[in-house]
Amino acid sequence: MDELTLLRNTRDDSREPSPKALTAGRAALLGSIAADGATTAPAPHRKHQRWMPRLTWAAGVAAAAIMGVLIAGNVTLSAQSAYASDMLRTAATRTIHYADLVAGSEQYLLSHTHARWGICDSTGCKPNDQILDVYMPADPEAEWTLYRDWGDMPGVLTGESIETTRAVDGRFYGPESSWVNVDYADIPLDGAAAYEWLDAQYNGGSASRDEDNFVRMADILRSGLVPAPQRAALLDALSRIPGVAATDNVANLDGVTGVAIGRNEPLRAGERQEIIIDPNTGLVIGERAMSGATLFGWGPNEEISLTAIETTVVDTAP
Structure with missing residues (x-):
């Protein structure tokens, strides 16, 4: 027997109320309705008074929740920045x-740079x-040499996939295109002074001043040729850029792991630019770019580009 059948069988339909009982019950019901109508006219006002505090309480809870998320986010960002600053200054001391x-x-x-950069056309993007x-x-004062294998993309200037170029001071693509972008002797050896030195050169480039400062410091460091004293000062200077954070155990394109130093740029939908450093030497061993949103076939937080950089001494050049 199921529960519904059991419930129905417990009802006793054989016992009906008497006419006298029905009359008495109807009279009592009508009297109750009349009395209630005479005494409960202000009820809507009382209900309104009770409802408003509930609305206020609910709005307060919602506001507190939003504030909690914002505070938690700011605390997380502050903690990440504090960790990055501490790590960079420790690396600067070791360097x-x-x-x-x-x-x-x-x-x-x-x-030596092994790079995987995307190339895009009308059909989409692919790694190269x-x-x-x-x-x-x-x-x-002697000539520098650049050997470059462009992969599937012919050289911008030469039209060839393989090129070998020689130039004094690494100016392979013209007088204003030095490979290292700066005279190392000009870099102050104090971290704060190095930051002020680079910040003073800002001329409105990039999506924001902080992004431009980060990119210009990264451009100098990724050459792999910056002497240790100047490299240490630039690492300390990086720690002073707002929003910089660190990620441990990030592998470069050749599988060598280090600490990724980067920042998300809000004006580029959260795109993140990083340099990967060896914390014991301060040398940049790679770079990485992470998407901030779905764009050109990349989903959120996917690698857009990745490189590996290695510095060695050799006896000959091509």
Whole structure:
């Protein structure tokens, strides 16, 4: 027997009320309605008074929840920035004591970059691997050499997939295009002073001043050729850029792990630019770009580009 059948069987339909009982019950009901109508006219006002505090309480809870999310987000960002600052300043201290590789007479300091950058056309975007080898001579007045394999994208200037270019001071693509962008001797050796030095050169580029400062510091560091004292100062300067955060155990394109230093740019839908450093030497061992939103086939927080950078001493150049 199911529950509904059992419930129905418990009802006793054989016992009906008497006419006298029905009359008495009807009279009592009508009397109750009349009495209630005479005494409850203000009820709507009382209900309104009770409802308004509930609305106020509900709005307060919602506001508190939103405020809690904002505070939690700010606390998280502050904690990330504090960790990045501490890590960068520790790396800067270690870098000062690191003995850089030095090219001897007729040798070269080689900065080898293996890059995976996207190339896009009307059909969409795809990854394209490139190799960039920059040979910096021991004699700064001698010619530098660039060997570049453009992969599936012919060279912008040469139209060839493979190019070898020579130029004094690494100005491979013209007088204003030095590979290192700066005279290392101009970089102040104090972190705060290095930050002020770079910030003073801002001329309105990039989506924001902070992004431009980060990108220009990263451009100098990623050359792989910055001497340890100046490298240490730039790492300290990076720690002073608002929004900079650190991510441990990030692998470069060749699988070597380090600490990724980067920042999300709100004016680029949260796109994140990073340099990956060896915290013991302060050397940049790669770069990474992460999407902030769905764009050109990339979903949120996906790798747009990734590189690996290695610095060594070699005896010859192409």
